[in-house]
Amino acid sequence: MTEVPRSLVLATLIDVLPDGKVVRREGDHLIVRSPSNPGHWEGNMLAFDDAPVAGDGERWEAAFDAAFADEPGVRHRTFYWDRIDGEEGAAVPELEARGYRLERDLGMIASPVELTPHPKANREVEIRRLDPAAGPDEALWEGEIALGLANEAESPSGDASFERFLRNRQAERRVLFAAGRGAWYVALDPTDGAVVAGCGVIATGPRGRFQAVDTAPTHRRRGIARRLVHEAGLDAAARFALSRLVIVADAEYHASGIYESLGFRPRERVCSAWLAPPR
Secondary structure, X not given: OOOOOOOHHHHHHHHOOOOOOEEEEEOOEEEEEOOOOOOOOOOOEEEEOOOOOOOHHHHHHHHHHHHOOOOOXXXXXXEEEOOOEOOOOOHHHHOHHHOOEEEEEEEEEEOHHHOOOOOOOOOOOXXXXXXXXXXXXXXXXXXXXXXXXXXXXXXXXXXXXXXXXXXXXXXXXXXXXXXXXXXEEEEEOOOOOOEEEEEEEEEEOOEEEEEEEXXXXXHOOXXXXXXXXXXXXXXXXXXXXXXXXXXXXXXXXXXXHHHHHOOOEEEEEEEEEEEOOOO
């Protein structure tokens, strides 16, 4: 990829896509494509240089439709804009009014030496780094799929192909992990060995981006995520020589407080908008 966004959140979002991704510039925006997974909303999107202004709703939609006209599997629309100050511009009248959901995210960054264990971190669960190759960890990879489906059931996106998306995304990540581009970590219940939390860290050069920090609905508020994120960050930083760890949180959700308690500091405010596929 020759085009590097100003935003570290946006740059690392592109980092974590499969090696077959395609990124190219068209005027005032980047077109980002993941041919292996057209149902990935963030893997198939447009990233504009600036926030929307009056008239951009129609213009951006036309640009998206033109960019993906040859890919019938892309039925959503996703837009990012390369600002780190939270500037929304005309996003509400131009996009939200058209049915888009606006996302307001915090880009939180820590160096390995800044990572701090939390005094209330759960010490009972076992933290395991999974082998990306087919083998004895296959049941735990399936447990990670079940975890994603359980969390999706609480706030369904309306996309009936969500399980297929999860499996495609997991397969893409395992290819990266097998090539030395990071690792996936799970927390296991001490009573039955079930996967109760999981997350990944994908490494690109000296930076790592956390992926999909999930805790089972039945095991929340027990300090499991605090333990998992801290240990995953330390292990990944040491194993892949990372100097910066990036984690992204919804600016309006409590997870940002958890990450801040572990040493991450908010450095960017990034906005995006997406429109789910028609049912």
